[in-house]
Amino acid sequence: MQSHQIDNLTITLNKTGARQFTKVSYPIRYGRYAEIKTPAYTYQFNLNHEIKYIQGHGNGWPSPSEWLKRTVGNDWVYYLAGDYSGVRDAFGEYYLPCPSYPTNSFISRNPFKDRAVTAAIDAWHDLREKISTLASDTRPEHLKQFLKQVGQNDPVELDRKARRFHRIIAGPITVLPPDTRHVDYEVIPIIIADGCLYKCGFCRVKSRDDFTPRTRKNIIGQINQLKAFYGHNLKNYNAIFLGLHDALYADPDLIIFAAENAYDLLGLKNTHLNGAHLFLFGSVDAIIDSKMLFFDTLQSLPYSTCINIGLESADQQTLNILKKPITSEMVAQAFTKMLVINKKYSKIEITANFVYGDHLPPSHLPSFFELTRKKLDRPSGKGTVYFSPLMNGSVMEHRNIVRRFYKIKTQNPLPSYLYLIQRL
Numbered sequence: 001m002q003s004h005q006i007d008n009l010t011i012t013l014n015k016t017g018a019r020q021f022t023k024v025s026y027p028i029r030y031g032r033y034a035e036i037k038t039p040a041y042t043y044q045f046n047l048n049h050e051i052k053y054i055q056g057h058g059n060g061w062p063s064p065s066e067w068l069k070r071t072v073g074n075d076w077v078y079y080l081a082g083d084y085s086g087v088r089d090a091f092g093e094y095y096l097p098c099p100s101y102p103t104n105s106f107i108s109r110n111p112f113k114d115r116a117v118t119a120a121i122d123a124w125h126d127l128r129e130k131i132s133t134l135a136s137d138t139r140p141e142h143l144k145q146f147l148k149q150v151g152q153n154d155p156v157e158l159d160r161k162a163r164r165f166h167r168i169i170a171g172p173i174t175v176l177p178p179d180t181r182h183v184d185y186e187v188i189p190i191i192i193a194d195g196c197l198y199k200c201g202f203c204r205v206k207s208r209d210d211f212t213p214r215t216r217k218n219i220i221g222q223i224n225q226l227k228a229f230y231g232h233n234l235k236n237y238n239a240i241f242l243g244l245h246d247a248l249y250a251d252p253d254l255i256i257f258a259a260e261n262a263y264d265l266l267g268l269k270n271t272h273l274n275g276a277h278l279f280l281f282g283s284v285d286a287i288i289d290s291k292m293l294f295f296d297t298l299q300s301l302p303y304s305t306c307i308n309i310g311l312e313s314a315d316q317q318t319l320n321i322l323k324k325p326i327t328s329e330m331v332a333q334a335f336t337k338m339l340v341i342n343k344k345y346s347k348i349e350i351t352a353n354f355v356y357g358d359h360l361p362p363s364h365l366p367s368f369f370e371l372t373r374k375k376l377d378r379p380s381g382k383g384t385v386y387f388s389p390l391m392n393g394s395v396m397e398h399r400n401i402v403r404r405f406y407k408i409k410t411q412n413p414l415p416s417y418l419y420l421i422q423r424l
């Protein structure tokens with residue numbers, strides 16, 4: 001690994017990050033990347049020479065442990081370190097991603113209102129223009145090409161690429177499964193079915209479409225186009241999200257077909273990261289109808305798999321208020337099946353979402369505890385429950401939400417975290 005000095009820029013190509021997604025309390029990078037260091041900032045680039053991370057040194061930068069990340073959908077996300085034990089207990093990670101767009105986040109601090117954070121993004125635009133000028137006189141050739149391409153990846157080009165990405169999968173991903181936090185939300189999405197079954201009244205991310213599986217031809221087309229889209233940077237990915245809101249309800253053969261072809265055609269065996277991960281959402285009907293034979297096959301694939309099921313509440317009154325057209329008996333049945341699958345399969349984890357908020361019926365939380373107490377006689381490390389705060393139009397104080405959540409967490413025999421909605 002050789003560094004080059006041009007003016008006050010230290011440029012290092014082919015930096016090697018960690019091969020394994022790890023939960024650590026310091027900034028960590030994965031796979032391979034390039035870096036340009038200035039006295040004020042560190043800029044890091046993916047293998048397509050697109051800006052991916054910015055971290056400030058001094059200049060009012062909020063904390064040496066915090067950074068900005070740009071997603072493939074061209075959104076900036078600020079990684080907030082906060083108080084380590086608090087963030088870890090509430091979210092399961094040492095860092096709290098704060099997107100630049102409105103989400104279900106109840107964090108009172110908006111990093112994008114911080115002058116030092118917006119100045120870092122502005123400084124990046126200035127640097128890119130300087131780099132474009134420097135590139136023509138730079139030697140050796142590979143460094144010149146790097147600078148040239150960094151210069152070409154301007155905001156217009158990055159926006160064009162994000163639109164191309166969304167065209168391939170036929171629309172943005174409005175919400176990623178909460179389990180994708182295990183790979184820092186770095187997933188390649190492949191849509192195998194659009195729409196969803198329930199169109200619940202409370203849901204902000206639903207599509208108007210009825211549940212419609214994609215054809216095998218469409219799935220292969222997406223994989224091939226995504227392979228071309230990710231290009232050199234494909235090797236920095238080892239995780240697939242089979243979308244959209246209820247991939248588990250698709251024909252089991254279609255799910256396995258998509259997972260196997262993604263692994264083979266995207267070359268997940270030979271990436272810069274260890275192992276491979278698969279993420280899906282599933283509905284209550286999907287998990288109830290699923291056959292153990294399907295999970296046997298899933299277990300035999302070269303992935304570790306997380307399937308997130310939207311249970312929302314074990315209380316019929318709450319389900320009615322949420323306008324979720326399922327019964328509390330179905331929720332109990334789905335929950336039981338989740339526990340059975342988690343016990344039987346070492347490489348599969350079924351996780352669940354429950355809603356959480358001030359205005360829900362008083363029977364909501366007791367019914368959750370009754371369900372878990374009935375079905376579990378001891379704590380389990382598998383079967384994470386995510387609580388999704390519902391705001392009901394009013395802003396609940398962050399501290400209030402977290403404090404009340406801790407009470408639930410300590411009484412729940414399953415790992416419990418708050419769900420942060422992120423798009424792609």
Ligand code: SF4
Nearest residue numbers: 196199200203206245
């Ligand atoms: S919560 Fe899930 S099932 Fe209900 S509308 Fe939203 S995406 Fe569809």
